[in-house]
Amino acid sequence: MRLSDSIESFIKTLLSQEETEVELKRNELAEYFGCAPSQINYVLATRFTLDDGYVIESRRGGGGYIRIVRVVESGQQRLAYLINERIGSAISEEEAVRLIGQLVQQQVVSLQEGEIMRAAVSSQALAVPVPDAIKDALRARSLKSMLTAIARQNRSAAKG
Amino acid sequence: MRLSDSIESFIKTLLSQEETEVELKRNELAEYFGCAPSQINYVLATRFTLDDGYVIESRRGGGGYIRIVRVVESGQQRLAYLINERIGSAISEEEAVRLIGQLVQQQVVSLQEGEIMRAAVSSQALAVPVPDAIKDALRARSLKSMLTAIARQNRSAAKG
DNA sequence: TCGTTTCTGACTATCTTTGACCAATAACAT
DNA sequence: ATGTTATTGGTCAAAGATAGTCAGAAACGA
Numbered sequence: 001m002r003l004s005d006s007i008e009s010f011i012k013t014l015l016s017q018e019e020t021e022v023e024l025k026r027n028e029l030a031e032y033f034g035c036a037p038s039q040i041n042y043v044l045a046t047r048f049t050l051d052d053g054y055v056i057e058s059r060r061g062g063g064g065y066i067r068i069v070r071v072v073e074s075g076q077q078r079l080a081y082l083i084n085e086r087i088g089s090a091i092s093e094e095e096a097v098r099l100i101g102q103l104v105q106q107q108v109v110s111l112q113e114g115e116i117m118r119a120a121v122s123s124q125a126l127a128v129p130v131p132d133a134i135k136d137a138l139r140a141r142s143l144k145s146m147l148t149a150i151a152r153q154n155r156s157a158a159k160g
Numbered sequence: 161m162r163l164s165d166s167i168e169s170f171i172k173t174l175l176s177q178e179e180t181e182v183e184l185k186r187n188e189l190a191e192y193f194g195c196a197p198s199q200i201n202y203v204l205a206t207r208f209t210l211d212d213g214y215v216i217e218s219r220r221g222g223g224g225y226i227r228i229v230r231v232v233e234s235g236q237q238r239l240a241y242l243i244n245e246r247i248g249s250a251i252s253e254e255e256a257v258r259l260i261g262q263l264v265q266q267q268v269v270s271l272q273e274g275e276i277m278r279a280a281v282s283s284q285a286l287a288v289p290v291p292d293a294i295k296d297a298l299r300a301r302s303l304k305s306m307l308t309a310i311a312r313q314n315r316s317a318a319k320g
Numbered sequence: 321t322c323g324t325t326t327c328t329g330a331c332t333a334t335c336t337t338t339g340a341c342c343a344a345t346a347a348c349a350t
Numbered sequence: 351a352t353g354t355t356a357t358t359g360g361t362c363a364a365a366g367a368t369a370g371t372c373a374g375a376a377a378c379g380a
Contacts, residue, residue: 036328061335063162064368119309120280125302142285149279153272196338221345224358
């Protein structure tokens with residue numbers, strides 16, 4: 001078994017016992033596995049991405065840490081569909097507004113939350129000198145990122 | 161737990177019991193925590209800034225002191241300040257996250273709304289090939305756009 | 321073999337803590 | 351009143367403690 005796989009399972013084991021998040025020290029973990037600290041970053045970058053349903057938070061300096069939070073839950077099918085399939089890598093403002101409107105309609109998000117998301121992907125928000133293709137990509141990323149945050153919130157709200 | 165974190169909680173505990181301000185002696189506090197006096201300044205500078213909603217006053221010499229005052233503003237005032245003065249034309253992810261956290265703390269926006277905004281301005285959301293300077297500009301526009309949407313919602317909610 | 325994935329190490333970035341030196345104010349002596 | 355000294359707090363740069371990045375080597379799989 002590869003080192004990366006070992007580290008991946010190790011972290012997933014920590015996460016699977018009721019825990020939705022785990023905090024660790026990069027150097028300690030590297031020490032434990034007898035590898036370079038940067039190996040930990042590699043594992044996180046390749047197996048604990050947002051698309052995989054994880055969010056990584058970290059802090060440097062004394063008392064630094066890496067926190068891994070599992071965010072995807074199969075219950076939020078609509079959000080999961082939008083995030084993983086529907087939106088893709090680029091989306092126009094019109095499409096985005098339509099999808100957001102549907103979410104409000106279906107009461108997946110509140111009216112105000114819908115307004116916030118609309119604002120974030122509005123052409124006004126993206127009024128900087130970059131090609132339209134990049135704006136569409138930005139819109140897709142922004143939207144998916146927000147929807148993932150919502151899915152994560154719903155999940156922790158459901159838990160308590 | 162870090163020393164800074166301990167000192168921060170200590171001060172916040174003093175502030176949280178009905179008290180809107182607290183006065184202390186830098187040297188005594190440093191003595192109590194067994195650290196260099198300048199450590200106190202570090203904690204104040206990093207965790208009790210105006211952005212965090214605090215004002216620091218102090219005096220040197222015999223009977224000198226440091227006073228920490230928690231500032232109270234209405235949600236609309238806070239939003240207006242952020243939109244018109246604080247954010248400006250560019251903002252880093254770290255700063256944005258801090259400001260959003262403060263809004264949640266002050267209950268100007270809900271936790272979920274905060275998460276949505278965080279997601280919108282996250283580096284993951286902005287992971288497209290443009291210079292950092294443009295990302296910071298985008299972030300500022302996006303954030304102000306969202307905050308404006310919130311202010312507008314609040315206004316119409318107050319009226320109708 | 322060739323392209324992809326894994327792994328490492330040097331270099332960089334960030335956060336914390338300390339200590340030497342500076343500045344302001346109060347207390348005191350005259 | 352004025353000058354001197356004691357008593358505070360302020361600043362800043364350096365050291366220490368973590369984590370991040372990236373180019374290239376090594377291993378792997380087709």
